[in-house]
Amino acid sequence: MASGQGSNARIVLQQCLSARLQVQPATEDTEAKYVETGKGLVMYVCFLKGATADILDKMDLPGNILIIPQATLGGALKGKRMQYHKNIDKEEGASLYADFVSLCRTTLQEAEGSREAGCVVQAGTYGNRQVFSCDTNGPYTHLLEF
Amino acid sequence: MASGQGSNARIVLQQCLSARLQVQPATEDTEAKYVETGKGLVMYVCFLKGATADILDKMDLPGNILIIPQATLGGALKGKRMQYHKNIDKEEGASLYADFVSLCRTTLQEAEGSREAGCVVQAGTYGNRQVFSCDTNGPYTHLLEF
Numbered sequence: 179m180a181s182g183q184g185s186n187a188r189i190v191l192q193q194c195l196s197a198r199l200q201v202q203p204a205t206e207d208t209e210a211k212y213v214e215t216g217k218g219l220v221m222y223v224c225f226l227k228g229a230t231a232d233i234l235d236k237m238d239l240p241g242n243i244l245i246i247p248q249a250t251l252g253g254a255l256k257g258k259r260m261q262y263h264k265n266i267d268k269e270e271g272a273s274l275y276a277d278f279v280s281l282c283r284t285t286l287q288e289a290e291g292s293r294e295a296g297c298v299v300q301a302g303t304y305g306n307r308q309v310f311s312c313d314t315n316g317p318y319t320h321l322l323e324f
Numbered sequence: 325m326a327s328g329q330g331s332n333a334r335i336v337l338q339q340c341l342s343a344r345l346q347v348q349p350a351t352e353d354t355e356a357k358y359v360e361t362g363k364g365l366v367m368y369v370c371f372l373k374g375a376t377a378d379i380l381d382k383m384d385l386p387g388n389i390l391i392i393p394q395a396t397l398g399g400a401l402k403g404k405r406m407q408y409h410k411n412i413d414k415e416e417g418a419s420l421y422a423d424f425v426s427l428c429r430t431t432l433q434e435a436e437g438s439r440e441a442g443c444v445v446q447a448g449t450y451g452n453r454q455v456f457s458c459d460t461n462g463p464y465t466h467l468l469e470f
Contacts, residue, residue, distance in 0.1 A: 188467065190336055190465055190467070222463065222465045246463065248463065248464075248465050250464045250465055250466050251465055251466065251467055253466055253467075255468055260466060307462060308460075308461075308462045308463065309460065309461050309462065310458075310459075310460045310462070310463045311457075311458065311459040311460065312456075312457065312458050313456075313457040314454075314455065314456045314457065315454075315455050316453060316454045316455065316456065317368065317392065317394065317454065317456045318394075318396045319336055319368050319394050319396055319397055320396050320397065320399055320406060321334065321336070321397055321399075321467065322401055
């Protein structure tokens with residue numbers, strides 16, 4: 179289990195034709211709310227212990243992006259169970275996540291090509307129950323650690 | 325970039341309600357062929373250099389499984405590009421992949437609970453262009469290295 183040694187954040191990237199993520203569950207009075215993206219990238223993000231704002235600007239990418247907080251990515255296999263000792267505190271994680279989403283939005287706005295192409299950053303809500311669907315023309319899943 | 329140091333195989337696991345993978349593209353005469361799975365696991369698999377058959381029996385899991393060969397998972401970020409020096413040769417990878425799928429099928433057959441529940445292992449074809457769609461009630465993405 180070499181993964182995560184010395185890493186502060188872990189990202190799984192997947193190309194998509196379209197994707198949809200629930201950001202607020204339905205209640206008695208309101209329907210569930212979703213964010214959607216067209217052709218672009220789905221980015222699953224997990225911050226590990228020791229992550230600070232310094233790493234955020236190493237992580238950004240251009241294009242349409244749907245950013246999904248994904249604490250399960252921080253797990254390590256122990257026997258037949260996953261353990262999550264390496265994950266950052268929930269509050270710190272939520273704060274880094276919000277800053278990361280903001281940074282991606284700013285970066286996209288500053289990139290002329292992305293701005294002209296009308297690229298959008300959509301993001302899930304941290305710590306929420308999520309519902310997700312995705313269509314790809316080849317998943318092309320990548321793993322990045324920072 | 326700690327990931328992959330000393331690892332021989334990398335798996336990304338994702339829970340799904342349903343998922344569908346193209347295993348043969350359409351031709352002039354035939355329609356595209358797909359494998360589908362219901363509620364279960366999507367497993368993206370990548371073998372790295374040094375992988376041998378010894379590791380296969382560490383990797384198996386119970387339940388409905390859709391296994392997807394995913395060479396992009398073996399990449400490492402170099403500047404702004406992904407490099408794939410660590411990936412195993414295509415022929416060796418195809419062979420390990422076929423053996424791994426067989427092992428998962430055998431394991432599932434031997435597990436009374438999975439057999440009685442009618443669990444099925446579906447698998448993509450190695451080295452093929454893939455088309456993939458997936459619905460989840462929370463992606464719950466996990467990373468495993470062996």
